[in-house]
Amino acid sequence: MMDNPRKDKGSATGMLLKGAAVLGLAAVLSKLIGTLQKIPLQNMAGDAVFGIYNAVYPLYILILFLATAGFPLVVSKFVAEQVAQRKYRAAARVLQVSIAVLMCTGVACFLLLFFGSGWIAGLMGTPKAEPAIRSVSFALLLVPVMSALRGYYQGYQNMVPTAVSQVVEQTVRVATMFGLLLWFLKENYGPDSIAAGATFGSVAGAAAGLAVMLWFRFREPRPSSLTDNEPLEKIGPLVKRLVAYALPICLGSVALPILTLVDSFTMPRLLAERAGGEAEGLYQFGLYNHGLPLVQLVAMIASSMSAALVPAIAEARLRGDREAVRSRTEAALRLTWFIGLAASFGLAALAAPLNMMFFKTTEGSAAMAVLGFTALLSTLNIVAGSVLQGCGAVTAPAVYLLVAAALKVAGNELLMPRWGIDGAAVAAVAAYLAAGGLALAHALRATGARFPLAAYVYRPLTAVAAMCAGLLALRALAAYALPPGRGAAAVVALAGVALGAVLYGVTLLRAGALTEGELRLVPKVKEKHIALLKKYRFIR
Structure with a gap:
C-alpha cells in the first residue's frame, strides 16, 4: 500500500534509512548468491x-x-x-x-544477441560460446520491465518489492x-550446451523477479490523488526528459562491465592461439577465473560501504562542512x-x-595469487x-575505468603470448592500479584527505609481513x-584465514596503525574491549 501521509523530517529520515538498510541487505545477499554459485x-x-x-x-x-x-534510477527520481x-x-x-521505452531497447538488444550470437562468438574467438549467448539473450525481454x-x-521509498525480487531472482x-x-551432465551434453543451460538460469531468474514485481504492482490499492484532474505531460516530451537524464548515468555505468568484458574478447582468442586450440584456450580461461569469485567477495564489502558513503559525503558537502567531508573520506579509505x-x-x-579447496586443483594458482x-x-x-x-565528480570514475580497460587490452596482447593466464593476471593488476590510483589521487585532491605513509604503508606492511610469515x-x-x-x-585454507586475521589484527594494533578513537567507531566494540586491549598494551 502506498499511502502518503505527511510525516515529520525525523520519521522521513528513519524511513529512508530503513529502506536503504533493506535494499542493502538484499543486494549483499543476492551478490553473495551470485558470486558463490561459480x-x-x-x-x-x-x-x-x-x-x-x-x-x-x-x-x-x-x-x-x-x-x-x-x-x-531515473524512474525513481521522476516518480x-x-x-x-x-x-x-x-x-x-x-x-x-x-516500460514502453525499455521494452523497445530490450527487444533491440535481444535481437542483437540472438541473431548476432555467431558473429559475437567469432569476435571472442570462442565459437562454442554461440549457444550460451543465444540462451541468455531471452533475459533481455524481461529484465528491462522489471528494472x-x-x-x-x-520512487515511493518502498524498497521491499525491489529487495524481495532481487533475492528471488538470484x-x-x-x-x-x-x-x-x-x-x-546426465545426458552427456557437450560443454557448449552445458554452458548454454547455465546462462539460461538468468532468463528463469528474470522471469521470477518480474513476476514478483508484477505481483506487488497488481495487489496494491491505487492511492487517491488531489490533482488527478490535472493534464498529464505529453509522451514525447516525457520520453525526451527521461532519456536526457538516463544517458549520462548509462555511460557512467557501462565502464566497469567494459573492463570486465575486455577479457571475454581477448583472452580466449589469445589462449587458443598459444595453446593450439579453442578447447584448451577455454580450459585455461576457466583456470584464470578461479580467483575472481574470491576477489569479488572482497569488492562486495567495499560496494556495501560505498552505498552509505555517497550520500554522507554529498550531505556534508551541501552543508559546506569540508572537515566532515575530509574525515569521512579518510575513515572510509583507511578501513x-x-x-x-x-x-x-x-x-x-x-x-x-584455496584453489584446491574450492576448485579441486592447484592449476592456475600463480595467476590466482597475482589476481589477489x-x-x-x-x-x-x-x-x-x-x-x-x-563530491559531484560523476564522470571521473568512469573515465578512469575506461583508461584501465585500455591498459588491460594492451597488457593482454603484450603479456599473454609469453606468459598465458599469468600475463593476463599481471595486466589486471596494472589496469586496476591505474584506475584505483587515479581515483584515489583525485579523491584526495577533492576532499583534502591525507594519506600519510607511516599510517597507510609502513605500519600496515609490518602487519602484512607478520601475517604472511605465519601463513607460510x-x-x-x-x-x-x-x-x-x-x-x-x-x-590449511580455513586455518590460514583464522591465523592470518589474528596475526594481522594483533600486529596492526601493536604497530599503532589503529588508534583508540578509531576502534570506538567500530560497531559492537565496547568499553570492556578497549580496556582489555589497553591492559595487554595492544593500544596506547
Missing part, C-alpha cells in the same frame, strides 16, 4: 564450461546496462518528484512510458542453472586500505590451498569513486604433517 559450477561442469560461462556473462551484463540505460506533489497519475504515467518497476517503487537463477546442469591489504596478501599466500592483489586495488577504486560521486609457516607445517589432497587443502 564455485560449484566449476566443480560440476569443469573449466571448459566455466570458461565459456565467464566469457558470456560479462557480455550479457554490458548489454543489459545498455538496454536499461540508467532508467531505474519521487510526482509523489511529493501527490500527482499519482503522473507517477504512473512515468512508469508506463518507461522500471523497481525504480517506480523506489535464487531462481542459481536453482535453474544447477537443475539444467545436472540434467545436461578499505586495511581490509584490502590483508585480503590481497592473504589470497596470494593461500592461493594454492586486484582485491586491494578494486576496493580502493570503488570507494574512491564513491567519494568522487559524493603453516603451509610448510601442513606439507610435512598432512597427506596431500582436498581435505588437507581445506584445513
